[in-house]
Amino acid sequence: MYVAVKGGEAAIENAHRLLAEKRRGDPAVPELTTEQIAEQLSLAVARVMAEGSLYDPDLAALAVKQARGDLIEAIFLVRAYRATLPRFGNTLPIDTATMAIERRISATFKDLPGGQLLGPTFDYTHRLLEPGAVTDGTRQPVAEAPVDADADAEPIPRVTDLLGRDGLIEPEVDGLDRPVGDLTREPLSFPADRDLRLQALARGDEGFLLALGYSTQRGYARSHPFAGEIRMGEVEVELDVPELGFAVSLGRITVTECQMVNQFKGNAEQPPQFTRGYGLAFGHAERKAMAMALCDRALRARELGEELTAPAQDEEFVISHSDNVQATGFVEHLKLPHYVDFQAELGLIRQLRAEHEAREAGDGTREAAE
């Protein structure tokens, strides 16, 4: 007898056991620790923290391990955990001007106050597989920073602040006259304000934003971008405590910030100014921050009075499809049984085919729409 769909429970349990076994792999090979993942796969961990919207390298490393290296699955694990966490309040905006900088580059000026600091970058590596270099365990000594990196050093000014001093770039809006939005607590509606758009982009899939950002460079809403500045390093996170009357530090987090400087706007009243696109992501996540900045700039089209012609400018299109946890869920749910609906389609198509056959058979008097 075929109709033996019973046993779903045992099947699920067995599938989970098999998954655990596959996750572990060959037991003769030492098991990865989450510390190893956090330390040695730190860019994967950063991506999980950024798109999981939760700054916790240990949990992100655990998620990467549990997900067998499937980063979208790991992001999902972190998101589901995050949804259960209570909210105590909003921190003060982080101040990236006071960042303890690990990397800082500008593509718009050869030299500038604070200098160019390459930091740990793949940019000028030759992409040759080098098993020895990454596995023999020996470490080349790292060059000492030529400048004294003591905490009292002058903060390194942001390129956009330097441009802003001369009025060459549009001023950044300073804060909001309402609490900052949170699309994980309030349903998003369109048109969405920039704070919510930036939140959605910060959580958005790196690959999706990368492709959209790329499309703007290839002419679909071109904005003539320059990487004004990319900086990566630690910033202080502070929370205002009303009882104390001052802000207390909660700790430091690593973020990557990208300020794109884009072609100018101006009108009869206002002289031309460069415009901004902004990207910020947890951890070292340069590709994400840059793609986000391109998308942010494209999505400001309406605000800047630009013609809406390209997908990257279409906020409903971009924001509704940028979340990879949502996207993967809906795409993958096609795996779930749909046989009731398929039966309905099957019935209709058989009926339509039978009617077609009857007509072909010469019964020409029948109306198509009987």
Add this chain to the structure above:
Amino acid sequence: MTAPAYNFAYLDEQTKRMIRRAILKAVAIPGYQVSFASREMPMPYGWGTGGVQVTAAVIGPDDVLKVIDQGADDTTNAVSIRAFFAKVADVATTTRTEEATIIQTRHRIPEAPLHEGQILVYQVPIPEPLRFLEPRETETRTLHALEEYGLVHVKLYEDIARHGHIATTYAYPVMVEGRYVMDPSPIPKFDNPKMDHSPALQLFGAGREKRIYAIPPYAQVVSLDFEDHPFEVQTFADPCALCGATGVYLDEVILDDRGGRMFVCSDTDYCEGRRGEAEA
């Protein structure tokens, strides 16, 4: 069995309150899609996160839960969701339609008539009945506000012109209480008439799309049609091969690669109940 780390029925009480408010609004405006701040659930979007959140918000310790997918209690996702609530809410579960106080469903309405006091929770993938005619939410909300439903009728008419029939076989749009056109979720249109004047409360949850809507008990639900092309449900030539039921929705089961097939009840509880009676 209860996981101590999580609140009763998984969601925290603030979230449940937020969802209950959305449900109350939805009940007050039958067929209207209420936005809610859908949470990330520990199962993927597309697996019924909307339905799970609605169930979690309305379930109490005394409830008896039934979960079906494609009409069956033993499909893997139904098993998984039932196990989830058994774990996080420690509630009694059942496969018997009559015994359940809450029935969470994907793609079917049970064959056995529902009664007062029962809640039917639908899992909804795309809550917007106009979505495939107009992809923009900003536009569709305006169309609903203006009661501008010409597009749907044009779509149905085009089906007739092209195929001789309305070619929508599931997720067939309905008009609720003469005001809102509503997506009944991807149930076969066979089930549409069961929604009309049902004594049970019908709640619809769409997690990824962040919408909740409702049909209160005894509300009027009319499937859209034309005077000369009245709404019709699917009929099956043969009765259920297992229990002999007629006038129910059947699944086609392929038996071999030579065209052998049989048709059996999609509602496994209904089918088993009838076979049990026959043996008794």
